[in-house]
Amino acid sequence: MKKEIFLIGFLFFMGCATQKDLARIEQHLVYLNGKIEDLEKNQQKIENIISSQQADLLVQVGPLQDKIKELMGQREETVYELQQLSRRIEETNKEIERSEKRLAELEAKLEKTIKMMEEKSIPSSKTQKEEWLYKKGLNLFRQKKYEKARETLNQFLKLYPLSPLAGNAQFWLGEAYFAQKKYEEAILAYQRVIKNYPKNIKVPAALFKQGKAFAMLGDNETAQILWKQVIKKYPKTKEANLAQQALKKIKK
Missing domain, CATH: 1.25.40.10 (Tetratricopeptide repeat domain)
Structure with missing residues (x-):
């Protein structure tokens, strides 16, 4: 952009401009160059700020990612524990059913035995x-x-x-x-x-x-x-x- 401005000045000079015009143009060019430098400095500052913020974000995101991984691990452990608990409950229910069946069989045998004993104990007269x-x-x-x-x-x-x-x-x-x-x-x-x-x-x-x-x-x-x-x-x-x-x- 500086080259373009100098080129304009050169062409203008070649066009036989007056000294007063040249001075005005040169002054304007100096002003523009200053503005350009300011813009470049501001741009650099913005880039530095962005870089700094990106670094801060990376610092913040790192622990968050670690926490997410930790939570995912805990979730997997919880799911596994629930599955194990579900299996144990199912096994316990089956054991209860087997126990109830055995108990019913024992009660039936006991009732049959008592009945036989009562029949045997009935007096004759x-x-x-x-x-x-x-x-x-x-x-x-x-x-x-x-x-x-x-x-x-x-x-x-x-x-x-x-x-x-x-x-x-x-x-x-x-x-x-x-x-x-x-x-x-x-x-x-x-x-x-x-x-x-x-x-x-x-x-x-x-x-x-x-x-x-x-x-x-x-x-x-x-x-x-x-x-x-x-x-x-x-x-x-x-x-x-x-x-x-x-x-x-x-x-x-």
Whole structure:
């Protein structure tokens, strides 16, 4: 660009310009040359700044790239650990299934063994069979297996309706219903004790528990009538004392 400016000056000079014109042109050329130098200096400064910024960026980007690589490595490790965990969970589930299957087989064998032992332990005489079946139902009740207890006691009453233990069996049948909060069925079961086995030792208890069942159903009036009957008919029994206590509570 400087050469072009000098060339213009030379051509202008060759055109026989005046001294004044030449001085003006030369002054202008000096000004332009200064501007060019300033521009070149500014350009150099800009290039230096850009180079410096590029260097800074490289310094900043380096750790970022290292961090990204580190995170990618951690991600791969996490993915691997998750895959391993998934495999272990799958293996554990399979082991649980196998254990449950073995447990079911053992329970089936145990139930079969118990059944065989029960069959072998059934007594031969009629009286012994009665007692065995009654005790079985009573034991089931005490174990809180109320459904099975009721099935066994009903079976006993069906097979031995005239047995000396029939009244007791009927009472425990009512107790099983009561324990299951089937109060209406319990009331009917207790009533059969009172009606069918009036001389049985469980009659006072059946009458008292019948009152409790009515109370649980919200019929306190009927409950009080029944408890008063217990006190009147069986004054020296434990159930009479229980009936008196129940009446006091219900009147409060």
